[in-house]
Amino acid sequence: MSFGSFGLTFVFLPLSIVGYYGFSRVAPKMGTVWLISASLVFYAFAGARGLPYLVMSALGNWLLGSRIASSSARLKHVLLWCGLAGNISLLLVVKYSAFFLEVVDLGRFAAGGMGVPVGISFYTLIQVMYLVDCFEGLATPNSLLDHFLFSSFFPYITMGPLVRARDMKELLRRDEPAKLDNDLAAQGLELFVIGLFKKAVVAQSCAHLADTGWGLARNLTMVEAWVTTLAFTFELYFDFSGYSDMAVGAARFFGVKLPLNFDSPYKARSVIAFWRRWHISLSSFITTYLYTPFLRMRRRPTFGWAMASTILAMTIAGLWHGAAWTYVVFGVLHGVGLVVNNVWRKTKWPFPSTLGWLLTFLFLVCTLVLFRASSLAVAARMFGAMLGRHGVSGFDQDLFVGGAPGALRAAIAAAAGLACFTFPNADRISSAFTPSVRRAVGLGVLAVVAVIFMNSLAAKEFIYRDF
């Protein structure tokens, strides 16, 4: 049961909402307990074996947050550093130990695994922000009950967006019954339907093309390689932004406005602009909690120091996505891309904006090959194919497109590609929400088409779920 499934859309989400407002009327704390229970059930469906880690992380950080807020200045520092070390160690041991043992040629000592607990990369960063907020006096420590809700709230627990305690203020410290905010709920419904459509219709259609190309044992022609990589570029955006729209939409039913995670990133005209528009809650975390502390190590940071910090921060961000060299190289390349962009800006030479958009988009398509490839060797093979190493023309239409359903999926993927560059993003659409018959009909059509696609396709898991 994940976002985009029948179970979540038609059973879990409505039950959670009704239960929350119902129990909250009896006693506000009962509403909180209901939401925690619902969130833990959701998490258990995503990966029950990760539950002990989630509970341990929530409990440990609740204890630390409370102690940090009430301690002397010196002890605060010690506790904060212990907390940061504890969180990062947990992530390193659980997610990266096998990778680092391989790097130093000690892979034989890696424990055979239960796999990486779902969402650990996300909730660890959320807890880090909570501890820093408690340390800086920007958050009042949560009660144990509130902290479990903050740590497990189902819209963001598996794949973000990364939230701070203040983003959840509507749900925390409630001492009066929750009341449904109709406007926010209507916006939530709109966002949820748009997200569902993006995932079930668009991302799945793009995935068919991308998976066909990536799954082929034979070498691809140049045309096939570009169709494959372009399809993945669009799949990733619609998959993750579709999830984010549903998560942000679901949270609004509970009165919570989660931070914006996407702002039409493929319209970006530079790599700098791209990172201001893509996975915004992660970019914001990287800038605030990695890049800025690096810069502040110097009394007056120089341009060279800032560029070195950029590459280091982006390399860590790349590795955050997964324990593999492909992600490390992805991060390094984006760090280098940002440096080149910054150096060019410094020269103040003009640059045609259309060319800027084209170069940025091509850079993304190429670097996302590393995001999708299972190894550097596989990525190198795809790059070779994109450069025409195995022939330029030739496209196996039967394989990539097939019959009428395949043609429909290919048409949807192509239209979606164009929509990335032209349509306003979902958040802007929902921010301008005003009830009208036209809007209701449009939304109804999207919902019906999404349900038809959900019914006819085997749903593919979200790409970011594995991070």
Place this chain on the structure above:
Amino acid sequence: MDEIITKLEPIFRDVFDQPALSIDRESSARTVQGWDSLTHVTLVMAIEQEFGLKFGLGELQDLENVGGMVDLIRRKSS
């Protein structure tokens, strides 16, 4: 003009190396040339020194324009 903005203006001119730069509450990365992540941190550090304050990491996310800076400086100074 707000007295905090009056004190901020020379800092902005120095950091952005623009002797004629004038700022108001709406000034931001969109309107001030050269306002990027490096100059933002340099600016924050210079403001901290000038006003004898220390901004928390979590507070930096809110400093999107001069108005946000003025409000935060006032809040932390009171």
